Amino acid sequence: MSAARVWSRLGLPRPELRAWALYDWADSAYVTTIISVLFPIYFGRVAAEGLSPEVATARFALGSSVALGVVAVLSPVLGALSDRAGILKKLLGFFLGLGVVSSAALALVGHGQWVLGLVLFGVGNVGMAGSLVFYDTLLRHIARDDELDRASTAGYALGYLGGGLLLSVHLLWVAKPGWFGLPSTDAAFRLAFVSVALWWLGFSLPLFRRIPEPRPSALTGVPPVVSFRAALAQLRETFGELRKYRQALLLILAYLLYSDGIGTIIRMSTLYATGMGMGPGALVAAILFSQAVGVPATLLFGKVATRVGPKRALMVTLGVYACVSFLAYFMRTAAHFFVLATVVGLVQGGSQALSRSLFTRLVPRHKATQFFGFFSVFEKFSALFGPVVVAAMVGLTGSSRAAILSMLFFFVAGAAVLSRVDVEAGIRAARDAEARAAAHS
Known part of the structure; x- marks a missing residue:
């Protein structure tokens, strides 16, 4: 089978779609190695040396919340500015650089230097999350409506594969x-952090080479203005307009809830398992297998979504997550963690990819960056709550089990709000807005 046919079957028939999806391959190395697996282990063993597992978990959670809060504040303003000034790719590149440099700098964190570790980890989180605001928006500019689900899930599948390989x-x-000629395990961790930076940077280059900068304010008739004051004015206007898109707003509220649970499980599961006494080998093996399972599972969800619709497919993933958060309360052994990590791998990519493609359908193309800025605000602020809940529950109960069980609320509540989203009505509203904007441009 030719390479072109393989790419087409994956849902990436055109070069710009492949270049876009490759960024998922690039930045997923940061998610798997630094957010999910190795840095939490390194933080607990080295950076937080002298702290109890409970205190290390609480500080790690609060450090994550601060970083995500920074992105939540910046995202909508930068989104509005990028639309007006035509600098979407430049802003993506800035945040990419922030993440790459901070990732490499983690190699400098030594024993007991938990403050330095959390600062660099936080800066890297800002870089990664900030770049994704503009990366997600690019999909709306390069993909047709019938390509959205397949392209989005293909990107996540490549992310699983790339992150898992590294x-x-x-x-x-x-x-x-x-x-490998490394003097110690600590040296291996540090080399891993540097390799993530190089991987992330190298595989991001096709996006900047293949995808043109979207034209600023293409349908609005508003002249490009490089001004934060103008961007803030447009931001206020966009917030008022967002309320007119009821279905998109409902999806944002649902995503606020269930993405909180997803993000918290991703960020805290490794520390949770480490606190139970699981070794690094068992943890990494479980995450690796979860990544491997996630590749075909995510592609399958893309196909399922084309048959039953992204909303129904997304509801399935939330049901699975609810079961995982309940069963994790009873987790006792490495085998338990391995099973639950595998189940998460089956739905993690699908839930995130379908959320992205569904929201893309419900917003007008000429407002995509600004609306994704708001989408990011809700996502990042929601991600603040989960780690804070974890820290609070650990403080109240002295145990991480109750904190993991509390994630069940986020999935059930998110599914309840998602059930109220009328996808067809939302699509009609977005397309009508595009037609009106084109008529007045």
């Missing part, structure tokens, strides 16, 4: 540092 190399480094 993490497997890191696993070998950490498990057998002597094989």
Whole structure:
């Protein structure tokens, strides 16, 4: 089978779609190695040396919340500015650079230097999350309506594959540092952080080469203005307009809830399992297998969404997450963690990819960046709540189990709001707005 046919079957028939999806391959290395697996382990073993597991977990959670709060404040303003000034790719590149530099700098964190570790981890989170605001928006500019679900899920599948491949190399480094001429396990961790930076940067280059900068304010008739004051004025206007798109707003509210649970599980599960006494080898092996399972599962959700619709497919993933958060309360062994990590791998990519493609359908193309800025605000502020709940529950109960169980609320409530979204009505409203804007441009 030719390469072109393979790409087409994945839902990426055109070069710009492939370049766009490759960014998921690039930045997922940061998510798997630094957010999900190795840095939490390194933080607990090295940076937070001398702290109890409970205190380390609480500080790690609060550090994550602060970083996400910064992105939540910046996202809508930068989104409005990028639309008016035509600098979407430049802003993506800025946040990419922030993430790459801070990732490499994690190699400088030594024993007991938990403050430095959290600062660099926070800056890297700002870089990654900030870049995704503009990356997600690009999909609306390069994909047709019938390509959205397949392209979005293909991107997440590539992310699983790329992040998993690099993490497997890191696993070998950490498990057998002597094989690679590394003096210690700590040196293997540090080399892994630097390799993430190089991987992220290198595989991001096709996006900047293949995808043209979207034209500023293409349908609005508003002249490009590089001004934060003008961007803030447009931001106020956009917030007022967003209320007119009821279905998009309902999806944002649903996403606020269920993405909180998803993000918290991703960020805190490794520390939770480490606190139970699980070794790095078992943890990384479980995450690796979860990544491998996620590749075909995410692609399958893209196909399922084309048959039953993205909303129904998304509801399935939330039901699975609710079961995981309930069963995690009873987790006792490495085998339990392995099973639950595998189940999460089945739905994680699908839930995130379908949320992105569904929201893209419900907003006008000429307002995509600004609305994705608001989408990011709700996503990041929602991500503040989960780690804070974890820290609070640990403080109140002295146990991480109650904190994991509390995530059940976010999935049930998110599904309840999502059930009220009328997808067809939302699509009609977005397309009508595009037609009106085109008529007046």
